[in-house]
Amino acid sequence: MQILTTAAGLHAYTEQARQAGHRVGLVPTMGALHAGHLQLVQAARAECNEVIASIFVNPTQFNNAEDFRLYPRVPEADAALLAPAGCTALFVPSVAEMYSQTTVLRFDFGALERVMEGAHRPGHFSGVATVVSKLFHLACPHRAYFGQKDWQQVAIVKQLVADLSFDLEIVACPTIREADGLAMSSRNRRLDAPARAAAPLLYQVLQTAAAQVRRGVPPAQVQAIAEASIAQEPLFTVEYMAVADAQTLQPLTDYGAGRAVVLCLAAHLGGVRLIDNVVVEA
Ligand SMILES: Nc1ncnc2c1ncn2[C@@H]1O[C@H](COP(=O)(O)OP(=O)(O)OP(=O)(O)O)[C@@H](O)[C@H]1O
Ligand SMILES: CC(C)(CO)[C@@H](O)C(=O)[O-]
Numbered sequence: 001m002q003i004l005t006t007a008a009g010l011h012a013y014t015e016q017a018r019q020a021g022h023r024v025g026l027v028p029t030m031g032a033l034h035a036g037h038l039q040l041v042q043a044a045r046a047e048c049n050e051v052i053a054s055i056f057v058n059p060t061q062f063n064n065a066e067d068f069r070l071y072p073r074v075p076e077a078d079a080a081l082l083a084p085a086g087c088t089a090l091f092v093p094s095v096a097e098m099y100s101q102t103t104v105l106r107f108d109f110g111a112l113e114r115v116m117e118g119a120h121r122p123g124h125f126s127g128v129a130t131v132v133s134k135l136f137h138l139a140c141p142h143r144a145y146f147g148q149k150d151w152q153q154v155a156i157v158k159q160l161v162a163d164l165s166f167d168l169e170i171v172a173c174p175t176i177r178e179a180d181g182l183a184m185s186s187r188n189r190r191l192d193a194p195a196r197a198a199a200p201l202l203y204q205v206l207q208t209a210a211a212q213v214r215r216g217v218p219p220a221q222v223q224a225i226a227e228a229s230i231a232q233e234p235l236f237t238v239e240y241m242a243v244a245d246a247q248t249l250q251p252l253t254d255y256g257a258g259r260a261v262v263l264c265l266a267a268h269l270g271g272v273r274l275i276d277n278v279v280v281e282a
């Protein structure tokens, strides 16, 4: 596995791979890798002969300086996991390497970002879109792999690809969970023992809510029951619970037959912000 630290190095690497007729897969991450990330690498490996992973804790997508400061960083352990998973190159740029420009780019994804993560983390998706655009320009992948754990991010990145005419395909991979149902997340490392013990409640509440959607319980009621269930665990504070159209992400007031519904939850648990979602046919 080749380690690349400069934009020029990444560009040269991918250019050579493309000239050799290779298919290039890109897996963008912020590191502190777990099985959810490795699944993305494996999916890329199954479809591409070059798999480039990036590890970059992107400052422009953090709306909370403390969250950025405390974001787990374990570069050596990450590198050791990537090669056996099938990664052929690892891009680990510095902040200066990624942000030498002075222009601050702002994106407006309209209704797609006025809800959920976009509504609660101002500027977050401008930061994501900026760094993802730069990675797409530098790595020129045929395919880029993202996790459905960040459901709204996948929708935004697909919109970005369409709006900026990137010639690549976005592949969305399912959420990988711990045995007790907790969605794997780099931030889980920051949970202390009592918080970790309480954490599976998030997915349990989503599963209960999904069953209610299938039974036709109205969206407002599903939302209220979920929020009340989380509030019963004193370590948790709910940030939002959304019952939304899985494609448009807009909140639902009722269900249409066969419509895909996404249930998205964000909550704070012992100082750590966690998100999760499930998709269900109404
Ligand atoms: N449990 C998971 N299952 C599948 N994909 C995941 C999972 N966790 C993260 N991913 C995906 O991995 C990519 C990189 O995510 P990131 O590095 O932010 O990790 P993370 O675990 O989501 O961390 P955090 O949520 O704490 O930022 C994203 O596309 C994300 O959706
Ligand atoms: C896509 C991404 C790597 C951009 O920084 C990040 O938002 C993430 O890890 O999901």
Ligand code: BAL
Pocket (backbone or CB within 6 Å): 061, 062, 150
């Ligand atoms: N996985 C989403 C990246 C973030 O929380 O900033």
